[in-house]
Amino acid sequence: xxxxxxxxxxxxxxxxxxxxxxxxxxxxxxxxxxxxxxxxxxxxxxxxxxxxxxxxxxxxxxxxxxxxxxxxxxxxxxxxxxxxxxxxxxxxxxxxxxxxxxxxxxxxxxxxxxxxxxxxxxxxxxxxxxxxxxxxxxxxxxxxxxxxxxxxxxxxxxxxxxxxxxxxxxxxxxxxxxxxxxxxxxxxxxxxxxxxxxxxxxxxxxxxxxxxxxxxxxxxxxxxxxxxxxxxxxxxxxxxxxxxxxxxxxxxxxxxxxxxxxxxxxxxxxxxxxxxxxxxxxxxxxxxxxxxxxxxxxxxxxxxxxxxxxxxxxxxxxxxxxxxxxxxxxxxxxxxxxxxxxxxxxxxxxxxxxxxxxxxxxxxxxxxxxxxxxxxxxxxxxxxxxxxxxxxxxxxxxxxxxxxxxxxxxxxxxxxxxxxxxxxxxxxxxxxxxxx
Amino acid sequence: xxxxxxxxxxxxxxxxxxxxxxxxxxxxxxxxxxxxxxxxxxxxxxxxxxxxxxxxxxxxxxxxxxxxxxxxxxxxxxxxxxxxxxxxxxxxxxxxxxxxxxxxxxxxxxxxxxxxxxxxxxxxxxxxxxxxxxxxxxxxxxxxxxxxxxxxxxxxxxxxxxxxxxxxxxxxxxxxxxxxxxxxxxxxxxxxxxxxxxxxxxxxxxxxxxxxxxxxxxxxxxxxxxxxxxxxxxxxxxxxxxxxxxxxxxxxxxxxxxxxxxxxxxxxxxxxxxxxxxxxxxxxxxxxxxxxxxxxxxxxxxxxxxxxxxxxxxxxxxxxxxxxxxxxxxxxxxxxxxxxxxxxxxxxxxxxxxxxxxxxxxxxxxxxxxxxxxxxxxxxxxxxxxxxxxxxxxxxxxxxxxxxxxxxxxxxxxxxxxxxxxxxxxxxxxxxxxxxxxxxxxxxxxxxxxxxxxxxxxxxxxxxxxxxxxxxxxxxxxxxxxxxxxxxxxxxxxxxxxxxxxxxxxxxxxxxxxxxxxxxxxxxxxxxxxxxxxxxxx
Numbered sequence: 001x002x003x004x005x006x007x008x009x010x011x012x013x014x015x016x017x018x019x020x021x022x023x024x025x026x027x028x029x030x031x032x033x034x035x036x037x038x039x040x041x042x043x044x045x046x047x048x049x050x051x052x053x054x055x056x057x058x059x060x061x062x063x064x065x066x067x068x069x070x071x072x073x074x075x076x077x078x079x080x081x082x083x084x085x086x087x088x089x090x091x092x093x094x095x096x097x098x099x100x101x102x103x104x105x106x107x108x109x110x111x112x113x114x115x116x117x118x119x120x121x122x123x124x125x126x127x128x129x130x131x132x133x134x135x136x137x138x139x140x141x142x143x144x145x146x147x148x149x150x151x152x153x154x155x156x157x158x159x160x161x162x163x164x165x166x167x168x169x170x171x172x173x174x175x176x177x178x179x180x181x182x183x184x185x186x187x188x189x190x191x192x193x194x195x196x197x198x199x200x201x202x203x204x205x206x207x208x209x210x211x212x213x214x215x216x217x218x219x220x221x222x223x224x225x226x227x228x229x230x231x232x233x234x235x236x237x238x239x240x241x242x243x244x245x246x247x248x249x250x251x252x253x254x255x256x257x258x259x260x261x262x263x264x265x266x267x268x269x270x271x272x273x274x275x276x277x278x279x280x281x282x283x284x285x286x287x288x289x290x291x292x293x294x295x296x297x298x299x300x301x302x303x304x305x306x307x308x309x310x311x312x313x314x315x316x317x318x319x320x321x322x323x324x325x326x327x328x329x330x331x332x333x334x335x336x337x338x339x340x341x342x343x344x345x346x347x348x349x350x351x352x353x354x355x356x357x358x359x360x361x362x363x364x365x366x367x368x369x370x371x372x373x374x375x376x377x378x379x380x381x382x383x384x385x386x387x388x389x390x391x392x393x394x395x396x397x398x399x400x401x402x403x404x405x406x407x408x409x410x411x412x413x414x415x416x417x418x419x420x421x422x423x424x425x426x427x428x429x430x431x432x433x434x435x436x
Numbered sequence: 437x438x439x440x441x442x443x444x445x446x447x448x449x450x451x452x453x454x455x456x457x458x459x460x461x462x463x464x465x466x467x468x469x470x471x472x473x474x475x476x477x478x479x480x481x482x483x484x485x486x487x488x489x490x491x492x493x494x495x496x497x498x499x500x501x502x503x504x505x506x507x508x509x510x511x512x513x514x515x516x517x518x519x520x521x522x523x524x525x526x527x528x529x530x531x532x533x534x535x536x537x538x539x540x541x542x543x544x545x546x547x548x549x550x551x552x553x554x555x556x557x558x559x560x561x562x563x564x565x566x567x568x569x570x571x572x573x574x575x576x577x578x579x580x581x582x583x584x585x586x587x588x589x590x591x592x593x594x595x596x597x598x599x600x601x602x603x604x605x606x607x608x609x610x611x612x613x614x615x616x617x618x619x620x621x622x623x624x625x626x627x628x629x630x631x632x633x634x635x636x637x638x639x640x641x642x643x644x645x646x647x648x649x650x651x652x653x654x655x656x657x658x659x660x661x662x663x664x665x666x667x668x669x670x671x672x673x674x675x676x677x678x679x680x681x682x683x684x685x686x687x688x689x690x691x692x693x694x695x696x697x698x699x700x701x702x703x704x705x706x707x708x709x710x711x712x713x714x715x716x717x718x719x720x721x722x723x724x725x726x727x728x729x730x731x732x733x734x735x736x737x738x739x740x741x742x743x744x745x746x747x748x749x750x751x752x753x754x755x756x757x758x759x760x761x762x763x764x765x766x767x768x769x770x771x772x773x774x775x776x777x778x779x780x781x782x783x784x785x786x787x788x789x790x791x792x793x794x795x796x797x798x799x800x801x802x803x804x805x806x807x808x809x810x811x812x813x814x815x816x817x818x819x820x821x822x823x824x825x826x827x828x829x830x831x832x833x834x835x836x837x838x839x840x841x842x843x844x845x846x847x848x849x850x851x852x853x854x855x856x857x858x859x860x861x862x863x864x865x866x867x868x869x870x871x872x873x874x875x876x877x878x879x880x881x882x883x884x885x886x887x888x889x890x891x892x893x894x895x896x897x898x899x900x901x902x903x904x905x906x907x908x909x910x911x912x913x914x915x916x917x918x919x920x921x922x923x924x925x926x927x928x929x930x931x932x933x934x935x936x937x938x939x940x941x942x943x944x945x946x947x948x949x950x951x952x953x954x955x956x957x958x959x960x961x962x963x964x965x966x967x968x969x970x971x972x973x974x
Binding site: 082110328 | 546608921
């Protein structure tokens with residue numbers, strides 16, 4: 001096969017390597033969707049949103065700028081901490097304390113001429129649908145599941161059959177140590193982040209009675225200091241997990257408790273790790289995952305090669321602990337997904353349990369993970385977290401059993417949570433058989 | 437331990453140092469020992485072609501604080517570099533690429549040292565540079581590379597026993613290949629915590645038996661609190677004893693026996709309490725299948741036991757002496773030294789700590805025996821007891837990489853090997869639809885390999901080159917497609933694929949330098965179209 005001609009955009013000498021690939025069909029390129037002559041100008045016009053300017057975000061901004069994207073926005077409300085410098089390569093010692101989004105955007109614009117990056121030192125929840133509607137693609141490098149669920153729900157809700165371009169592909173990366181994942185979501189068309197929620201189950205919490213009376217592990221002593229001792233003694237008005245003085249207080253409390261029970265292993269580093277739920281992170285893994293995400297962004301935007309998403313695989317798992325291993329597969333969309341499905345999701349419950357049991361369980365169930373849920377049944381309000389008056393009015397329901405509240409097997413319950421303002425999660429109660 | 441005085445607002449007593457703060461997120465992965473190894477490493481990158489993948493690799497090693505690096509790169513900065521390499525900008529056009537890259541990489545971490553070649557005041561050729569530089573910990577080189585230059589590096593690798601890493605990135609494809617100088621054992625493999633439980637329930641030692649008996653001799657008269665807080669280890673030991681009494685002294689071994697045993701444990705839980713059951717018995721039931729297992733020899737360790745290092749005993753590293761000592765231990769006791777960790781389980785604090793101490797004491801005793809044996813094997817040699825203890829603790833998970841005798845770089849048989857693997861991979865592809873296995877990525881390696889020494893080539897040229905080794909390659913559809921895809925790139929790199937590959941190579945370098953986690957053995961191929969990789973031993 002003789003190589004076809006490339007269609008260079010501006011600065012052909014500089015973008016030679018990129019144009020050779022993005023404007024020329026290869027053996028796997030789908031000829032029905034690929035127009036090589038239009039790729040450069042279309043990508044010049046595209047708006048891409050990057051969420052997160054941390055470990056993945058820094059890499060993502062660099063990668064997008066060197067993939068031919070010209071208009072990029074980045075949202076991050078965080079400021080730079082010294083512990084970021086081992087991997088967030090756009091930041092220096094002198095930048096500590098400054099906004100990540102601002103410093104990262106300025107750095108990449110300085111280095112890669114011709115790219116325009118707008119920084120937003122804000123939370124994603126500060127923006128409305130009109131803002132998100134401006135973008136053709138969203139790339140996420142976040143460390144919180146909650147933020148991922150929020151943007152996912154927002155993008156799914158924005159899909160409107162009557163509005164062209166209302167489907168915004170969402171590319172999401174995540175890392176932990178030597179492991180990570182990259183996935184592509186085409187809202188309402190492919191499996192969404194909420195469909196995949198059970199793949200990121202929260203860590204089981206240690207029972208309170210273990211912390212209070214029978215600690216066995218150093219982590220139990222630290223959690224005791226964090227959850228119980230702090231509340232009792234209130235050494236500072238509000239716990240600031242980034243204040244070394246506060247961590248030191250917890251560490252010393254935990255150490256004394258550990259000594260009382262002869263439990264070895266409480267250290268400052270472990271205290272910090274447990275209290276802040278620190279996930280190990282290195283430059284190398286961020287490099288892998290961010291590049292995997294941006295590689296999909298380039299393929300989706302140019303159609304120069306098949307991308308993850310639709311119709312085939314949409315999820316790549318990566319592990320570098322033991323050799324290097326990837327598992328790339330298709331995660332199926334769920335009909336009972338509370339965000340993108342149209343069926344209520346089954347929720348197995350004990351009919352003799354109280355509403356409080358149900359409310360508490362929603363926080364820990366891998367398929368729900370809702371920390372402040374308000375619940376409505378078909379024709380009545382069961383429990384509302386706010387406003388205060390309604391909370392007070394519905395609070396007595398918490399101690400009633402589901403049966404007492406008139407709920408039956410198969411009834412649907414709608415759950416809302418302040419973390420996901422726009423979404424109502426639909427669950428279908430399935431009564432557990434007695435004596436199981 | 438130091439005394440801690442609690443005052444109203446305690447001063448920061450043991451806060452981390454600035455360096456510990458900066459490296460906190462990685463120290464949680466490889467600890468101070470791994471960090472020290474990184475900081476004493478000296479790496480060489482021989483860069484060529486667009487040269488992005490090598491720089492992205494170095495970026496990921498400069499950030500965590502590699503000791504020093506050197507870049508050998510004869511290119512000057514051109515326009516095309518600016519569209520693909522982040523560590524160059526327009527001010528550098530026409531200047532030495534290695535100099536500019538070194539400058540901008542060093543900005544990332546003031547603790548790292550870097551040097552660039554060739555330069556007039558320093559060495560002017562690769563030979564010069566290798567002859568005048570301190571010995572390199574490892575060498576990375578990128579394709580395309582001239583055969584002459586490659587043989588210089590291979591000769592250096594053989595002489596100094598230096599790991600060599602070959603990296604090739606073009607368009608959507610890449611691969612990297614690690615040549616280690618001989619067998620490479622790793623002790624600190626960081627196995628999954630859940631895989632490490634070894635409670636010796638079928639071969640308890642006297643102290644453990646006595647402890648369990650003392651807690652269960654009047655099990656029925658224990659009050660509900662005590663009964664509900666028996667550690668599951670004690671519960672299982674007690675009911676195993678009962679089981680043996682009614683089964684002619686035999687343990688439950690088969691799956692059927694174990695499920696039956698599990699039912700007897702489940703039935704022994706008290707239900708006439710407010711909770712209607714006992715958590716510790718639930719834990720015991722859940723632990724039956726996983727923890728009631730006879731001792732066995734994991735395959736990784738077996739490989740170590742069977743491997744015969746080519747050096748005489750006095751020249752062997754302490755790894756091989758301790759391995760022999762553990763082998764002797766295994767032969768004598770029919771089990772490995774005890775790891776000594778006890779998973780968390782419902783129990784009173786005091787009881788759990790006692791149980792933990794019984795396991796730890798036994799583990800220390802086993803390690804002491806291994807140390808003694810090691811000293812007998814190599815008299816006069818000093819062994820670090822902490823190192824022996826770590827080996828004992830990790831014995832079931834030690835791993836031997838590149839376990840061929842001699843470990844020749846570019847051995848004469850490498851073409852035979854490639855032919856064998858190709859035949860195997862292509863045969864697997866025939867049945868891939870049935871086995872639901874992904875298709876082999878070997879065609880990508882074959883196509884890239886065909887351009888090892890040329891800047892770019894047409895699909896036909898690539899196929900002709902592949903066909904020299906794999907006859908008929910030009911009729912295999914997947915090899916043809918891979919050749920077309922490689923030809924499409926004309927030797928150019930895509931930044932994303934370079935960054936991704938650079939991340940993988942950096943992970944591997946960290947694993948090799950720190951001797952922690954498990955490196956690939958020995959070639960990793962990446963497909964940026966399907967977004968997946970495959971590791972093959974070639």
